[in-house]
Amino acid sequence: MSEQAIGDKNFDAIVVGAGPAGSMAAWRLAGLGHNVALLERGEFPGAKNLFGGIIYSLELQKYFPDFVASAPIERPVTRHATYLLAQGRSLNFDFASQPFGEAPYNGFTAYRSRFDRWLAGRAVQAGALLVPSCVADDLLWEQGRVAGVRVRREEGELHAPLVIAADGILSLLGAKAGLVRERDPSHYSLGVREVLALPAGTIEDRFQIDPGGGCAALFAGDWPGNLQGGGFIYTNKETLSVGFVAQLASLERERFSILAALDAFKRQPAVARLIRGGERLEYGAHTVPEAGHAMRPRLVRDGMMLVGDAAGLVLTAGVIYEGVHYAMHSGVLAAEVAHRALERGDVSARALAEYPRRLQRGYVGRNLKLFRHMPPLLANSRIYRVYPEAMCRVAEDFFKAEERGHAKLLRLLLRHGGRIGPLRGLKDLWQALRALFV
Ligand SMILES: Cc1cc2nc3c(=O)[nH]c(=O)nc-3n(C[C@H](O)[C@H](O)[C@H](O)COP(=O)(O)OP(=O)(O)OC[C@H]3O[C@@H](n4cnc5c(N)ncnc54)[C@H](O)[C@@H]3O)c2cc1C
Numbered sequence: 210m211s212e213q214a215i216g217d218k219n220f221d222a223i224v225v226g227a228g229p230a231g232s233m234a235a236w237r238l239a240g241l242g243h244n245v246a247l248l249e250r251g252e253f254p255g256a257k258n259l260f261g262g263i264i265y266s267l268e269l270q271k272y273f274p275d276f277v278a279s280a281p282i283e284r285p286v287t288r289h290a291t292y293l294l295a296q297g298r299s300l301n302f303d304f305a306s307q308p309f310g311e312a313p314y315n316g317f318t319a320y321r322s323r324f325d326r327w328l329a330g331r332a333v334q335a336g337a338l339l340v341p342s343c344v345a346d347d348l349l350w351e352q353g354r355v356a357g358v359r360v361r362r363e364e365g366e367l368h369a370p371l372v373i374a375a376d377g378i379l380s381l382l383g384a385k386a387g388l389v390r391e392r393d394p395s396h397y398s399l400g401v402r403e404v405l406a407l408p409a410g411t412i413e414d415r416f417q418i419d420p421g422g423g424c425a426a427l428f429a430g431d432w433p434g435n436l437q438g439g440g441f442i443y444t445n446k447e448t449l450s451v452g453f454v455a456q457l458a459s460l461e462r463e464r465f466s467i468l469a470a471l472d473a474f475k476r477q478p479a480v481a482r483l484i485r486g487g488e489r490l491e492y493g494a495h496t497v498p499e500a501g502h503a504m505r506p507r508l509v510r511d512g513m514m515l516v517g518d519a520a521g522l523v524l525t526a527g528v529i530y531e532g533v534h535y536a537m538h539s540g541v542l543a544a545e546v547a548h549r550a551l552e553r554g555d556v557s558a559r560a561l562a563e564y565p566r567r568l569q570r571g572y573v574g575r576n577l578k579l580f581r582h583m584p585p586l587l588a589n590s591r592i593y594r595v596y597p598e599a600m601c602r603v604a605e606d607f608f609k610a611e612e613r614g615h616a617k618l619l620r621l622l623l624r625h626g627g628r629i630g631p632l633r634g635l636k637d638l639w640q641a642l643r644a645l646f647v
Contacts, residue, residue, distance in 0.1 A: 215340055215362075220246045220369040221551055223358055224337075225345045225382055227254035229533045230517025231375030232328040233268070233540030234547075239336035241548045246367060247329065247337045248360065250344040255325025259402050259493045261441050261450060261530060263425050264324065265316040268537040273331065277312045281323035283445035284423025285314040288416065292479055294430030298601035299479040310422050318423050318443045318450070320404075328537075348372065348385050348513070354557075355386060355512035371547055371556045372513045375540065378496050380519035388515055389506045394457045395588070398438060398497040398525075401467045402452030404445075405487025412444050415483050428480065430597045433473045434465040437593055440474040442483060451475065451484055454497055456588070467494060498523045499584055505577075508568070509561040514543045522573055525587070526580040526644075535573045542567050586644040591629065591637060599625040 224235045227249035235247040251257040263286050269276040287310040293300040309315040333339050342362075349357035349366055357368035374382040378397075383389035409420065416424040428440040438455030453471040460467060474480060498521050505521045508514060516522075517536030524531040546564040550556045568574050586592065602625040606616065616624070626634055 215246070215338070215364045215367065218364055218367050220244050220338075220367065222246075222371040222373060222547060223248065223345075223367055223369040224373045224375055225358060226375035226377060226517075226519070227251075227329045227332075227339065227341075228258055228325055228375060228377060228517060228536060229328060230519070230536035230540040231373070232325065232332045233272075233537045234373045234375060234516055234544045235337040235339075235540075236272075236328075236332040236335045237541050237544030238547060239332060241544070243548065243551060245332075245337045246369070247332055247339045248343045248345050248358070248367075249329070249339065249341045251341060253322075253326055253341050254329035254339070255320075255322040258321040258325055259400075259495050260321055260533065261400075261402065261425075261443055261452065262318065262321075262533070263316040263443060263530070264319050265531060265534045266313050268534045268541070270313045272537075272541070274313075277314070279327070281319055281327055282314075283318040283320065284418075285310050285312075285317045285421070286425045286443075287422035288418055288424040290416075290424060290426040292426065292428045292430075293597035293600050294428055294477050294479055295598040295601035296431075297478070298605060299477075300597075300601050300604050301479075305417075310419070316425075318425075318445050320445070345376070345382060348382060353511065355510065358382070370512055371551060373516055373540075373543055373547065374513065374519050375516045375536075376519055378498050378518040378521075378523075380515065382513075383506060383515050383519050386510055386513050388508070388510060388513070389519075394461070396499060397457045398454045398499045399457055399460060399467050399494060400452055400454040400497045401471050401492065401494040402450055403471070403492035404490045405449045405451055405484055406447060406490055407449060407484075407487045409447050411486070412447070412449065416444050418444065426483070428474070428477070429593065430477070431594045432470060434463040434470070435459065435590065435594065436463060436465055436470055437588065437590055438470070439593075440471075440477075440480065442480070448490065449484060449487055451480075451487075456499065457496075497525070499525050499587065508565045510558045512556050514547065514561055514564055516540045516543045522568075522577070524576050524580060526583045529580075531576070538571065538573050539568060542571070580644065582640070582644040586640050589637065589640060591633070595629055596637075599629070 221243040224231045288305045291302045344361040345358040347359040423444045426442045437459040443450040453474045516539040522535040550560040603621045
């Protein structure tokens with residue numbers, strides 16, 4: 210991987226941030242013959258990045274058909290488990306798929322510190338200049354158009370007619386360009402994740418997976434401090450990624466720390482059984498965009514484009530969490546539109562506007578729109594406090610042998626759901642139907 214000093218300080222395009230969005234944008238532009246700098250503040254791409262997580266293969270299959278042999282894959286995800294947790298009870302929905310275990314896989318677990326490095330390596334192979342340990346602090350302007358970046362290195366200023374900001378969820382450059390609106394805390398969550406070491410065989414036994422398989426387990430429930438959020442465990446080869454994501458507003462309101470939330474999550478009996486004996490290797494925290502469709506900034510202005518998390522392109526639909534391949538998708542689209550604009554010598558906002566249009570028409574735009582009613586559902590505190598408990602009680606009564614005999618499911622639902630109240634219950638049902646079914 211190239212780490213040479215920056216020689217010529219003039220480029221066709223400067224990409225800021227070597228996460229999945231930035232590396233793909235740089236890869237595509239370099240492959241199309243442009244002189245591209247890919248700036249990364251970390252010592253290496255991925256050094257500062259963490260996620261759950263699962264990487265869906267969709268974009269990799271399209272652009273790197275050989276990725277299964279060369280990418281740092283931990284385990285293909287062959288089992289998706291969803292747990293509802295209540296006091297002393299848990300209810301579990303399971304989906305297992307053999308086809309998901311066949312290459313090129315639906316999705317796989319990975320460490321971002323390895324995956325991002327691998328992906329940036331592809332951009333370097335295509336001809337991009339990767340500059341690690343390089344923080345872009347500001348934008349350069351010429352007659353009202355973005356004309357480069359100021360970097361915290363001796364080179365000082367780097368010039369290009371086009372800057373692609375792939376600098377993540379708290380995009381400094383997006384804010385400096387006036388593209389990102391004032392941030393609304395209700396649009397964000399905070400995620401914390403730690404890596405616990407366990408032998409491969411123990412992981413496979415506990416998560417009911419074959420040696421060639423993996424599990425993504427998500428947990429909903431009534432958390433201490435009335436937190437709104439959920440926990441996750443992803444299986445790697447010989448480690449577990451264990452984490453908790455909580456809405457920023459609920460952390461602030463309840464004055465609860467995200468680390469205390471993670472500890473409380475790990476103490477839940479259903480979770481403790483799965484992670485018992487795991488030795489902590491590392492941990493970290495990261496902001497997560499939650500509002501999807503509602504928080505999208507403007508994506509272009511003269512001489513500049515936003516991609517990936519910087520553009521708010523993450524789908525959080527309860528048990529579906531998609532960000533990495535959306536970032537990759539947007540990076541490629543932006544690069545293709547940028548290529549034509551650079552060829553024509555017109556990088557005005559008008560010339561670049563084809564990028565948001567294509568994004569909107571593709572699966573990223575369609576998915577964000579499809580699940581646009583999900584964020585309000587996830588902001589409903591009864592989703593965490595009332596329904597997991599009620600569902601566990603329904604299951605408990607269903608399986609219980611009693612003198613009064615069994616009751617059918619509808620009666621049990623009314624018995625335990627009745628406390629919610631008919632009006633609230635109907636309102637919540639409509640909210641859930643709108644978010645998930647219609
Ligand atoms: C807890 C958690 C769990 C998640 N789980 C999943 C999951 O399971 N599956 C999934 O698909 N997605 C998941 N996501 C979302 C996913 O991680 C993001 O959507 C994805 O990383 C976005 O990629 P990106 O390239 O846009 O941004 P990032 O990955 O954030 O990359 C931005 C890069 O820019 C660099 N940078 C930032 N500022 C500067 C600067 N000024 N100068 C130079 N470099 C800079 C950073 O160091 C970083 O390398 C999760 C996120 C979190 C926080």
